[in-house]
Amino acid sequence: MALSQGIMAASVVDCCSRSWSALALGQNVGPIRWISLIVTKTRKVLTIQASTAEEPASFGPSSQKLWTPKLVTNAVATKQDAPATTGAKGGHELLLFEALREGLEEEMERDPTVVVMGEDVGHYGGSYKVTKGFAEKFGDWRALDTPIAENSFTGMAVGAAMTGLRPIIEGMNMGFLLLAYNQISNNCGMLHYTSGGQFTIPCVIRGPGGVGRQLGAEHSQRLESYFQSVPGLQMVACSTPYNAKGLMKAAIRSNNPVILFEHVLLYNLKETIPDEEYICCLEEAEMVRPGKDVTILTYSRMRHYVLQAAKTLVSKGYDPEIIDIRSLKPFDMYTIGNSVKKTHKVLIVEECMRTGGIGASLRAAIMENFFDYLDAPIGCLSSQDVPTPYSGPLEELTVVQPHQIISAVEKMLSE
């Protein structure tokens, strides 16, 4: 297969050797993919690449082409050639919290060692109705109502996990899990390591976080920034009913402690998801909208703001590539890297605070691995470094809004 303009495949591979490390180690990369990666260095879109890539579609999950989901029973990254999408024929429509519930219910039926514990998860059915009906179905021992002591019930989950159960801890609001920080960082994250691998903690810590509507500062925490440096933890953020159910199932099946970040404003998002069983890869990012001008990396609620902004951007003639990173720890540098190599410009849109947020780490990771591919400094839109005020207009000002995304992209692409 001839490469244009005399660029030697060997030298190309050499320059991006460090970037290959992430994907070369143990990953199953088909030959077509390799060629398309080499080819993009020349900034030409060849027919080979076009035939392996998806049809350029308008954005949004429902407009992606049909993808038959395959049940993956291990949660360790296995790279798929197609992006994780929905749009299977048939399927059923539901809201995000119902998708979470479905995933949880299926796992609890499948595996009797899966238990849920948290405040009001039992007979009340959960503050956001994610565990509605579980106490009646599984008994109030498997859908356990706990007293108000986050550190204690997280500790309880650690102890239960070490004896063979797979607990899921629900924080009524992510912010309250700050009270469980010691058990999460010192015990959940560490005990597999410090015990020399003797004990595993296959727990899932989940709950609604993020900035809601006038919930006040303590109920608007973004814990992903606080937990991201704890070794031993895996973090994922769901943003659609499809990935909520898939990530929930994958997190439960994982032997690592996983924190599943849900967003308080996304619980009523509606989508059609497949009837058949599926799980999403925990370490994989989701290609929401392929494009070529700029890579927009986002997650959780900001994904929807980005999509909203993208409508305007597309109408103005821009072609952003939107990736929902989903896996907050570790980052899917494979998908992100490929995108950076294609577009050479990155904008991160996140809800975390500017200081020490996910965007801050992601910027460092991209710069470290893909510096040669960047044409401009990595842009990052984050929330202000202030506690979230109660007042509606003030709250809006602290969080990134779609018009900011539009102007950031325009600025980046006009330079």
Next chain:
Amino acid sequence: MASSAVRALMKNSTLKRGATFITSITEARPYSQHGVREFSCGYALWNASGRSSTFESEDLLRNLSKVVPPATRRLSGEPEKAFTDDEDSEVLDYPGAKTTFTHELKFIPENAAEPVPCYRLLNDFGQPLPWAQLPQMDAELARKIYSHMVSLQTMDLIFYEAQRQGRFSFYMTTHGEEAINIATAAALSPEDVLFTQYREPGILMWRGFSLESFANQCFGNRDDLGKGRQMPVHYGSRELNYFTISSPIATQLPQAVGAAYGLKMDNADACAVAYFGDGASSEGDFHGAMNFAAILETPVVFICRNNGWAISTPTNDQFRSDGIVVKGRGYGIRSIRVDGMDALALYSVVKEARRMAIEESRPVLIEALTYRVGHHSTSDDSSKYRNKAEIDHWKLVRDPVLRFRKWIEAHGWWDVDSEKKIRSEARAAVIAAMNKAGRKEKPHLSALFEDVYDSVPSHLKEQDSQLREVIARHPEDYPTDVPTQ
């Protein structure tokens, strides 16, 4: 409904014309969440003709005494029975507490009149107390308990000295608490899951953890089960159901409750056992764990080693309650106080507590009173905050090992020769184990990055290869006893 009933009442009453009276209007509500048929009592003012009206305040005051204050209460359905003269005998059934009323403005005293008595079977000289009911213990078990206590004491002495000589970085002794370590372990079964603080290696020893394994962990060598990742004395063994120790105090307590929750789910013939010190009872996790254990009715035995000191903080600065035993009642947990230097008493108490925990599926709290003879750790010098005479007294006069020895000697199960033999054997064994462990290699470099997750993710693989590159370029700056190949 109410007014017609009242009018009917009034028609039949012998009230004088013009008199006003206050009655209660009851309105039945469906069964409430607590399964109680609640009635709300209000009162209306009626005059003799059956119409409500205002009236003089004096009349109101005069009649108010006849009225029962509004309260939700179980009623027989007959409103008249709501009125009794003896209001104290009425039952108050708020959801938070179901009890009787009192008219006495009396506070519960902060401490009971007498401190909780302490269960003991042997006196300080190892002689059974006159009324003591000794547990069933044959010569073999008694000798096994004693020899393990001696092993533990010897290991502590030698490892402490080894730390002082720089052979390992840190150590904590159990001097004064040997009986708690061994006698409680003897009363448990191997399936009982253990969540300890850091001063309970004797339980591992009882279960068969070899001296070499202890030494391996302290040296952090390649045979350490923890692969060199935890501080010395932070042992852990899945095989022996002893969960890896985590330094922060009291974090193991809610974990023990979680394990007991799992055991209860499995209907296992085992309980979770959590050890902690007097200082740990101040931690939030202690409160949460006790509370959860009581509510969930989990088979967990909490054993508190009240040794009088939390590093330099004496118990009087740690809590103002009568020790930890009274806190059990605060959570609805059965509790007992025992002499922590009396091996026989400890054995009896733990055996019974374990039986209760499993058969009745309930938590039990044991407070074992003892004294921390050694320093908190090798990073502490306790002579700075307590006087030497006090330490020596507890060390020499009140030694639990000596006390138990006196008892087994009195039974003819032990003698001076056995003592000499065991002491020298124990010493030799510990030194041999330590030397052997000290010569072993450290864990492989890859142990640095493994087990953070179930498999090594790409970013850690990168960090691993970067580290190897640096070591390869500057081998002289890196330790030689960490194999990299």
